[in-house]
Amino acid sequence: MFLKNAWYVASTPDELTDKPLGRTICGENIAFYRGEANRVAAVENFCPHRGAPLSLGKVCDGKLVCGYHGLEMGCDGKTIAMPGQRVRGFPAIKSYAVVERHGFVWVWPGDAALASPDTIPHLEWHNNPAWAYGGGLFHIQCDYRLMIDNLMDLTHETYVHANSIGQKEIDEVPCKTTVEGDQVITSRFMHNITAPPFWQMALRGNNLADDVPVDRWQICRFTPPSNVMIEVGVAHAGKGGYDAAPEHKANSIVVDFITPETATSIHYFWGMARQFNPADQALTASIREGQGKIFSEDLEMLELQQKNLLAHPGRALLMLNIDAGGVQSRKVLDRLIAQQQAATAASTTY
Template sequence: MDVVSEGVTPWIRNAWYVGCAADEVGTGPLGRTICGEKMVFFRTTDGSVSALEDFCPHRGAPLSLGFVRDGALVCGYHGLAADCRGKVSDMPGQRVGGFPAIRRYPVIERYGFIWVWPGDAEAADPAKLHHLEWAESPQWAYGGGYYHIDCDYRLMVDNLMDLTHETYVHASSIGQKEIDEAPVKTRATPEEVVTSRFMDAIVAPPFWQMALRGAGLPDDGLVDRWQICRFTLPSHVMIEVGVALQGRGGYDAEDAAKASSIVVDFITPETETSHHYFWGMARRFAIADAALTDTIREGQGRIFGEDLEMLERQQANLSRYPDRKLLKLNIDAGGVRSRMMIERAIAAEQPGAEAQETETEEMVAL
């Protein structure tokens, strides 16, 4: 499935990943494994978030089983306390001032998420966090959720960069035969991989009929539909989707004639066979309609739940037959090129490695 060298983790380490939604970190600690690193998130007295290694230096207990007191994280086993920098500050009846600091991970709270850098802390650069216009513009509404999925995170990237599966996995919501029939185009730049489909003069599937009604548009006429999937490192996929009344310009139609959205997919590796999936939809229509936001969130949740079952069973098959070779077709171009981008970035992080300036094509009939 990939060409990452033996002994090298299959994910990029020096990058910003979504560790959790901002509202997941409340008054107590939150434990989570990110890129194989066990971390604990907690808020300090000023409300800022800190992330430490989920390991008490006293007896190795998970700090996430403890509690927060006066801005310090207290181990639930023997009461050792650590501050937001990981410095051991207190323990009942003991002298712990000489204890080594607990590893601290760089974090940023932005766009409603807690972003964490699991690699070299000295290399963590806030400027490398993607700018998300929809997350800070009053012209957009957003609703989303979270799934824990037992499969390699790259299988989810494959899934999102090839939407042909919608016709089969999501037949009752967003799938339709025109997806199979429309040609898919793939292009790659040093910054992103893009796949796109455009379907003109079609009947909107059920999910998009609901969206049209929410936008105050008729749902019984023909529409022009688009899907533009954008992969960026380390493992994010933003998908521009929508429908416009037929003949009004399609993707470029004025807002009054279309229901336009971005499907938001933040894919954070947990282990080699599991990941955290933060999903949602940012939309440019009926932005003040909270009930519509809830309806779309519920609909998306069901759709992604269908993906979850398929992906977990796919992972089970691949784990059972690790030496089986899989076929690659032209529809796989987006996923394969995304994996190649990931692999180059992983290789560039290895000691003594130099970034590759050329890529080896490994596909047939792209």
């Protein structure tokens, strides 16, 4: 179900304060906290004494202290101390590979020995004055693959987001889907159209006219385990479209990190990175607010879709040409998960 030997966004750094954070990732119940030297640590959210959630405890001098009986836990999953008790024989709990990088906390829920920080995606906009970024987090009750389907098929914008980014030309212009190794790319280019309300606002944010014809593009890129980056934008028509000079367009990268919680729930880290007018904090806040409203509309649709699918597990779903991005993304996931399962089975065979 999940590709566990992979990096997932677990939280944003500001979520880790002086208290631990409990969060389930790919079915793994994990306690995150800042250990010694402010380094992020992650251990199984299970006290070896009486099974209490360690996330209900506190952090003292870089040690995770259980909130039930005061057991002190090290970042390696080994018990350090407990008031009035000898702890040398206490069993260790699972610890996880975790890294704070590019404005996120990343966790590897599988075999920590296989985790290499070098494979964490590079996010060029982090701490880069040429870029601006704003985003948020939603907890959504749906299978993570439904969100991947949603993001790899943007024809739904015409209907779900009719008052913000939707327009009839999305239906009228076919999309193209390609597979490059483990990456799936779905693209659509629209020419000489009217910009929808969200993009009119973005054009004004780049000091451009919002009432003239534009060329619009959507390029969705899925990469395992469940990340979707979408290049989106509009340019004044006749100025080169996607390749237009910066002074003629408003373009961004929609950032989607989809972290499975359970089989039917996700942590959805969303945002938008842009290079036009990056110093305008009011524009960043306005875009973030608009994007949040757009994704809230997806939330309702996905949760009710999930309820329908659970209520009718035997119903076959139709696969159309617009579903190619999601279908190909699932094929990549299925292949990688099967390889992971085969490797696990091989390692346990004597």
